[in-house]
Amino acid sequence: MPGSPRRIRIAVLYGGRSTEHAISCVSAGSVLRALDRQRYDVVAVGITPDGRWVLGSDDPSALAVRDDVLPAVDAAARPVALPGDPTAGGLIALDPAASGQGLDTVDLGDVDVVFPLLHGPFGEDGTVQGLLEMAAVPYVGSGVFASAxxxxxxxxxxxxxxxxxxxxPYVVLRAGQTLMAGERERLGLPVFVKPARGGSSIGISRVDAWDDLATALKAARAADPKVLVEAAVxxxxxxxxxxxxxxxxxxxxxxxxxxxxxxxxxxxxxxxxxxxxxxxxxxxxxxxxxxxxxxxxxxxxxxxxxxxxxxxxxxxxxxxxxxxxxxxxxxxxxxxxxxxxxxxxxxxxxxxxxxxxxxxxxxxxxxxxxx
Ligand SMILES: Nc1ncnc2c1ncn2[C@@H]1O[C@H](COP(=O)(O)OP(=O)(O)O)[C@@H](O)[C@H]1O
Ligand SMILES: [Mg+2]
Structure with a gap:
């Protein structure tokens, strides 16, 4: 369109390696729906639960909860990468080589801004923010330090x-540690036991009797070896x-x-x-x-x-x-x-x-x- 300002190229990054994969997909679906296509050129980039980056569909309805089934990134989609090299040209697709050997790279062009709609570890924790800093691509939200x-x-x-x-009041327990008698006394019951680096309440329990503490610590440690025990507020x-x-x-x-x-x-x-x-x-x-x-x-x-x-x-x-x-x-x-x-x-x-x-x-x- 002659005369109209160039659209902002935005990559919406979603899914990811955390337990909040599905929630991230649902969040991305609604952001994709809200982005005005007159103003934004939108690229959807999904990260599979095992960490592969793929081109997502920018059809928001694919990313909604349907019949109680949570959405996930489609691992069979076209692989892409965002190299942490500002001179590499932004997003690249990794396609099977015409020769049938290895992968060809296809330049998908610069990205003006990334919306890292990722929750939890490997997304909300400074890791993706670090990659985007390396690549010199601006992104929505906090930087490396605050995210971490x-x-x-x-x-x-x-x-x-x-x-x-x-x-x-709270106590931090590293792998193998449990609460000392004095700490139990200071916190009092009930306590909340939670993974230090979790989200969506995964691995969190409320403990009303000290006999249940060990089970709660085990549940939290399934998500993170470092656990917090907090007095219930x-x-x-x-x-x-x-x-x-x-x-x-x-x-x-x-x-x-x-x-x-x-x-x-x-x-x-x-x-x-x-x-x-x-x-x-x-x-x-x-x-x-x-x-x-x-x-x-x-x-x-x-x-x-x-x-x-x-x-x-x-x-x-x-x-x-x-x-x-x-x-x-x-x-x-x-x-x-x-x-x-x-x-x-x-x-x-x-x-x-x-x-x-x-x-x-x-x-x-x-x-x-x-x-
Ligand atoms: N110290 C606490 N006292 C009372 N309720 C708590 C406490 N810690 C957590 N909770 C309850 O557990 C929920 C999840 O805990 P939170 O620390 O927010 O973990 P997450 O990061 O997974 O959301 C809170 O929304 C609250 O209902
Ligand atoms: Mg919370």
Whole structure:
């Protein structure tokens, strides 16, 4: 189209090697649906559960949950790679050579920006961010440090505590370690046992009797040899979206939302997150003006404490006395149509397609390298 501005070439990266593969696919499906094709030239790139990169279909309906079946990246699709070499020309396809021997490489062209819609290890943890820095391709969201720091609940708590935020009592257990008697006393029952670098509540249990601790540690260690044992916080579960501002001002916080779980597990476990109706979302949360303001302020402080960029979802507990404990910071929150992050921004006046536009604009403005 003569005269029209060149479309921004965006690669949506999804799937991946983590247990949150399917969730990432569903998130990608809704982002693909929201991207305005007049403005964006979209390339979908899937990462299989064993780490192979393939060209995905950019048909969003292929990436939805159908009849309770979770989507996955199709391993038989055309292999692609993004070399960590800025002079290599961006995305390349790896096709069987005409000679029948080995692979031919086909240049698929530059990419202006990547939306790494990956959750969990090998995606949300700084690894993909490192590759994109190497390749000098701008990307949506936090850089290497913040991504890695937020993924590891031990180091996340250290940084949040250093910034003066309350994270509640906890103990870190390395492989082979268990709680000492004094630690049990300090934490008290119940406790939550969780993988240090997990997500989607996979491997998390609530322990109401010390006799059940060993089983809970085993379940958490199936995901990660390093485990956190936390005192159970009594309070309301509140989430808050944070977005970097486009004009260099303070990051902005969305209206907070509340999650109330009514299932027998009694907490926001995998089942409650993705498969059951035993959960209620109040968007925005029914909190006093004062508590709402405090949650938003703490969310921005947590974002800054970890040196986040672009976006984050900060999850907190509000105790009955109004005090706030930060539970975690997610640097690539879920983006499914029912995910909290886009819904909280919707309630704050920023609709899904505008939210995606803003994230892409922030990524391009930031570029790569030190900032
Ligand atoms: N210390 C805690 N006190 C009370 N509930 C908790 C605690 N830690 C986790 N939970 C419950 O478990 C859920 C998942 O824990 P979280 O740390 O957010 O892990 P993930 O990174 O997998 O989402 C929380 O949403 C909450 O319902
Ligand atoms: Mg969580």
């Amino acid at each position: 720091a937020a993924m590891d609940k031990q180091h996340m708590k250290t940084l949040l505590t250093a910034a003066g935020l309350d994270v509640g 009594v309070g309301r579960e509140i989430e808050c979206g944070v977005l970097e501002s486009l004009d260099g001002r303070e990051p902005e916080a969305s209206l907070p939302a509340e999650v109330t779980v009514t299932s027998s597990a009694g907490f926001y476990d995998f089942e409650a997150k993705y498969l059951s109706d035993a959960v209620r979302f109040d968007i925005p949360a029914n909190l006093s003006e004062e508590v709402t303001a405090a949650v938003r302020e703490i969310a921005v402080r947590a974002f800054d404490a970890l040196d986040c960029a672009g976006l984050a979802r900060v999850d907190v507990f509000v105790r009955p006395d109004g005090s706030i404990v930060v539970n975690e910071v997610n640097t690539m929150p879920g983006f499914t149509p029912t995910s909290m992050f886009p819904q909280m921004w919707g309630a704050t006046g920023l609709e899904y397609p505008r939210l995606v536009d803003r994230l892409v604009a922030l990524a391009i403005r930031r570029g790569t390298g030190l900032r």
